[in-house]
Amino acid sequence: MKYFLFLCVLVFGIQNCTFGADPIEKGLKSSISKYREAIRRSQDRLIKAYDKAISRYTKKGVLDKAIEVKELKIEFLREINRLKESVVLGEEPETTIKITTVTGRDKHAGGGGLLVYIYINSIKETQFILNNPTKNNRSIGAIDEFEFITKYPLAKIKHIMLRVEGADAWKMQSIIFQFVQDDKKTRKYEFKSNQWFSGSRADIKRGAISSKVFLLRPRFAK
Numbered sequence: 001m002k003y004f005l006f007l008c009v010l011v012f013g014i015q016n017c018t019f020g021a022d023p024i025e026k027g028l029k030s031s032i033s034k035y036r037e038a039i040r041r042s043q044d045r046l047i048k049a050y051d052k053a054i055s056r057y058t059k060k061g062v063l064d065k066a067i068e069v070k071e072l073k074i075e076f077l078r079e080i081n082r083l084k085e086s087v088v089l090g091e092e093p094e095t096t097i098k099i100t101t102v103t104g105r106d107k108h109a110g111g112g113g114l115l116v117y118i119y120i121n122s123i124k125e126t127q128f129i130l131n132n133p134t135k136n137n138r139s140i141g142a143i144d145e146f147e148f149i150t151k152y153p154l155a156k157i158k159h160i161m162l163r164v165e166g167a168d169a170w171k172m173q174s175i176i177f178q179f180v181q182d183d184k185k186t187r188k189y190e191f192k193s194n195q196w197f198s199g200s201r202a203d204i205k206r207g208a209i210s211s212k213v214f215l216l217r218p219r220f221a222k
Helices: 002-016 022-060 063-089 201-205
Strands: 095-103 115-120 143-150 159-165 169-181 189-198 211-215
Touching: 022 063, 159 169, 159 189, 189 201, 189 211
Parallel strands: none
Antiparallel strands: 095 143, 095 169, 115 159, 159 211, 169 189
16 A cells, blocks of 8 residues: 555656756656666565465465455556556546457357456556456457556557466457547457467467557547
8 A cells, every 4th residue: 555655646746847957857767767666676576475375275276265366466457557657648638448359169268367468559557457357257259348548649559469478278259449538439440360369388389379469540530
């Protein structure tokens, strides 16, 4: 919690300060860099603690606790990314990204055990996690819908990268992106994939991939 409060204060400070002479600017940038590194180390330690707890509960067969900790980890990562994005992007208008995934109907096509990440232009600070804690994600034949809010400038979006982590395998039949600002909507950008995704080296050797880039230039209809 102290970590979150500190990051919120840092965000507010960055958004409301004006850089002056060069020495002051250099000092501020140096301090921000050091704070960001300290935050990154704290974040990494907490993620390792989550992963250790998930592994321990899974080995003991206490699956409900493993799922509970996994959901806490996902919410933590979402909050971190919202705060990071506010530092990087400032007061850009909010855009809602609507993402729909369609899972194949092949045997073992479901990949609910994977963590699936989305990045705008492959930028780490724009990471979102495709996970709905209230339902089974990516089950066979499922159509899953997700929504995220970003301040990344719509006109600067050139691609969306999807990346997975975990030993499970998932066959994605297709994925659809749509971008919304207030009452304005872009068209739906649909990509037929029919591709297996996995973070397992064994699955990758059999033809699965761990990431894929989808090229698009979203624009609102005039």
